[in-house]
Structures are given as C-alpha cells and as structure tokens.
Amino acid sequence: MHDVIVIGGSYAGMAAALQLVRARRSIHIVDAGQRRNRFAAHSHGFLGQDGVDPAEIWATARRQLEAYPTLRWTEGRVVAASGDKDHFEVTLGNGDVLSGRRLLFATGVADQLPPVPGMAERWGRSVFHCPYCHGYELHQGRIAVIATGPNSIHQAQLLPEWGQVTFFTNGSITLDDDARQSLAERSVQIEETRIDRLDGEADIVLTDGRVLSFVGMFTAPACAPASKVPEAMGCELMETPMGIQIRTNDAKQTSLPGVYACGDVARAPHSVSLAVGDGAWAGAQLHRSLVWPDS
Incomplete structure (x- = not known):
C-alpha cells in the first residue's frame, strides 16, 4: 500500500x-x-x-x-x-x-491538431502553440497563425510582439467587423484563402497555388x-x-x-x-x- x-x-x-x-x-x-x-x-x-x-x-x-x-x-x-x-x-x-x-x-x-496536411510532422519543430516558449527564437520574422476557432483571434493579437503576423482563417472562423478592426490595430494581415498543405520548413501552400513562407507557425489545438x-x-x-x-x-x-x-x-x-x-x-x-x- x-x-x-x-x-x-x-x-x-x-x-x-x-x-x-x-x-x-x-x-x-x-x-x-x-x-x-x-x-x-x-x-x-x-x-x-x-x-x-x-x-x-x-x-x-x-x-x-x-x-x-x-x-x-x-x-x-x-x-x-x-x-x-x-x-x-x-x-x-x-x-x-x-x-x-x-x-x-x-x-x-x-x-488535437487541425486537419492540415503536413502539420503533424512539423508540430514542435516549426509549428507551435506557445509564443512564450518559442516566439523569441523566431527573431521577429514572418509568423503565421492558423485559426482553429475564436480563441485563435487572441493568439493572432498577441503574436505581433514576436514578429510580423499573418492570420489564416482557413474556413474555421468568420471574422466580424470588430475582430477585423482589432487585428488591424495590431498590424495583423488576414488571409482567408484556405490552406492546401504545409511544405518545407514553414511554408504554407494555399488552394489557389500561392506559397507563403514563414519563420514559424502557431495554432491553438x-x-x-x-x-x-x-x-x-x-x-x-x-x-x-x-x-x-x-x-x-x-x-x-x-x-x-x-x-x-x-x-x-x-x-x-x-x-x-x-x-x-x-x-x-x-x-x-x-x-x-x-x-x-x-x-
């Protein structure tokens, strides 16, 4: 006992x-x-x-x-x-x-990661959830935030402390005028084209064929x-x-x-x-x- x-x-x-x-x-x-x-x-x-x-x-x-x-x-x-x-x-x-x-x-x-092809393989390496744990090492470069729901808006608002942020709604959230304004006040760019897959170290391939490169990506699983x-x-x-x-x-x-x-x-x-x-x-x-x- x-x-x-x-x-x-x-x-x-x-x-x-x-x-x-x-x-x-x-x-x-x-x-x-x-x-x-x-x-x-x-x-x-x-x-x-x-x-x-x-x-x-x-x-x-x-x-x-x-x-x-x-x-x-x-x-x-x-x-x-x-x-x-x-x-x-x-x-x-x-x-x-x-x-x-x-x-x-x-x-x-x-x-429970969002169903984005390539994310699981990069989890903990170039895709993160905590900026306090991983943000500093990104050296204020380009950062992607991949939305999973309303909580992701807060994540996108916080991360400009660590770099230049692009917020990917990826069909998981609809932004109202207040949310758009709050993101704009933090200089967050909004990308509403859906993600096809993640590639390379931290590249996002969109469904329209564009490839956007970042130093790191964040999501809120x-x-x-x-x-x-x-x-x-x-x-x-x-x-x-x-x-x-x-x-x-x-x-x-x-x-x-x-x-x-x-x-x-x-x-x-x-x-x-x-x-x-x-x-x-x-x-x-x-x-x-x-x-x-x-x-």
Missing part, C-alpha cells in the same frame, strides 16, 4: 512526487513515456533550464527523484483505477495491480486528457478555451475524495514552468491530506 500513486511521470507528476518523497512518503510513479513536448528540441521560459533539451530536463529530474528510497517507478500504462480514499487500486496494461491511499493524475493532455481513466473513474471534467481538463479545487483535489490532478490535465494555460509549479502545489496538498485525512 503506497501513500500516493502518481499516474504520469512528466514534469508535473515528478514535481508532486518530489515534495512527497522529501516528506518520506511512499510514492509509486507509473509513466507511459509520452511527454507532450517530446517533439521539441529545446525548452524555453523555464527558469534555470532555458534552452535545454526537454528530454534532458526530464531525465535529470528522474535521476534526482530515484535517489530517494521511498520512490518506485514503473514504466507502463494505467488502464483502470477504482476504489475509495485510502483504498485505491490501479491496474496496469500488463495486468499488475497497485494499491495506494491517494491517487494523483498527472497524465497531461493530447493535442484543442486539448483533451491523454488518458480516459480519470473520466471512467468518475472525475468531473470541465471545458476551457483550450479544451477539456479535469476539474479540481484549490487544493488540486478532483470531484472524488482522495483523487487529485495537476499539470496540463488540470490547469490552463500550459507550459513546463506552470506544470512544475502546479505539481509542487499538488504534492504539498497531498501530503497535508495524509497528515490530516479528515480536513
């Missing part, structure tokens, strides 16, 4: 686990090895780790965690979870069953929990402008007593820095729930 089973061993899950093992609690991390930023070569905006390969940040954090004797780490996928506070069971894909007093879902989210287990277990979900996430209270507890969630799956907006902070807070709150279980 572990004190806490952490489902998801990326930045948020590890940050939570660090608080708990330093309180000498028994922690078992189960990680499926699907970090959301695995496509990116560099992580930016994370204090002390700016420009570092995110895989290196992850590997360093895991090594530091595994120095604590109360941590166990299993590489695998959780397929089911059940039980109640102080008596949870987690089933892995290989049939193993783990027991824990608390559960923490740090499973992250899956990005809808997100959903990467694992179906929290929903199947009964955790309440909520809709945000960025997609679906697990609903939690200020202590990071879900709608189920004893079940917590943190990181991208339980907060918006998303970044490594915010995930680490959210995970650290969740770890502290989990520890408090073990010390004072009736509070």
Whole structure:
C-alpha cells in the first residue's frame, strides 16, 4: 500500500512526487513515456533550464527523484483505477495491480491538431502553440497563425510582439467587423484563402497555388486528457478555451475524495514552468491530506 500513486511521470507528476518523497512518503510513479513536448528540441521560459533539451530536463529530474528510497517507478500504462480514499487500486496494461491511499493524475493532455496536411510532422519543430516558449527564437520574422476557432483571434493579437503576423482563417472562423478592426490595430494581415498543405520548413501552400513562407507557425489545438481513466473513474471534467481538463479545487483535489490532478490535465494555460509549479502545489496538498485525512 503506497501513500500516493502518481499516474504520469512528466514534469508535473515528478514535481508532486518530489515534495512527497522529501516528506518520506511512499510514492509509486507509473509513466507511459509520452511527454507532450517530446517533439521539441529545446525548452524555453523555464527558469534555470532555458534552452535545454526537454528530454534532458526530464531525465535529470528522474535521476534526482530515484535517489530517494521511498520512490518506485514503473514504466507502463494505467488502464483502470477504482476504489475509495485510502483504498485505491490501479491496474496496469500488463495486468499488475497497485494499491495506494491517494491517487494523483498527472497524465497531461493530447493535442488535437487541425486537419492540415503536413502539420503533424512539423508540430514542435516549426509549428507551435506557445509564443512564450518559442516566439523569441523566431527573431521577429514572418509568423503565421492558423485559426482553429475564436480563441485563435487572441493568439493572432498577441503574436505581433514576436514578429510580423499573418492570420489564416482557413474556413474555421468568420471574422466580424470588430475582430477585423482589432487585428488591424495590431498590424495583423488576414488571409482567408484556405490552406492546401504545409511544405518545407514553414511554408504554407494555399488552394489557389500561392506559397507563403514563414519563420514559424502557431495554432491553438484543442486539448483533451491523454488518458480516459480519470473520466471512467468518475472525475468531473470541465471545458476551457483550450479544451477539456479535469476539474479540481484549490487544493488540486478532483470531484472524488482522495483523487487529485495537476499539470496540463488540470490547469490552463500550459507550459513546463506552470506544470512544475502546479505539481509542487499538488504534492504539498497531498501530503497535508495524509497528515490530516479528515480536513
């Protein structure tokens, strides 16, 4: 019987686990090895780790965690979870069953990219979602924003801080006069011809045959929990402008007593820095729930 089973061993899950093992609690991390930023070569905006390969940040954090004797780490996928506070069971894909007093879902989210040919291959390389993570390295060049819905207008309004922006509506949004005026005030060009495909490093081929070249492209994909287990277990979900996430209270507890969630799956907006902070807070709150279980 572990004190806490952490489902998801990326930045948020590890940050939570660090608080708990330093309180000498028994922690078992189960990680499926699907970090959301695995496509990116560099992580930016994370204090002390700016420009570092995110895989290196992850590997360093895991090594530091595994120095604590109360941590166990299993590489695998959780397929089911059940039980109640102080008596949870987690089933892995290989049939193993783990027991824990608390559960923490740090499973992250899956990005649902718009159906533009060539986008998936460039995701994290020349197509991004966060300007704070990737905007500076574009050196104020030409930037494309590919719309996915109304939230993309805000993205297009923000990105002129990092370069010269062209906003591609791509049939996914109709701009009213107010939206057009707000974009014009930010010197954003509007392109309403549909996109045929992405090509080269950051080229957009339009259906009329034109090819427009950029130093980088941004889009706002809808997100959903990467694992179906929290929903199947009964955790309440909520809709945000960025997609679906697990609903939690200020202590990071879900709608189920004893079940917590943190990181991208339980907060918006998303970044490594915010995930680490959210995970650290969740770890502290989990520890408090073990010390004072009736509070």
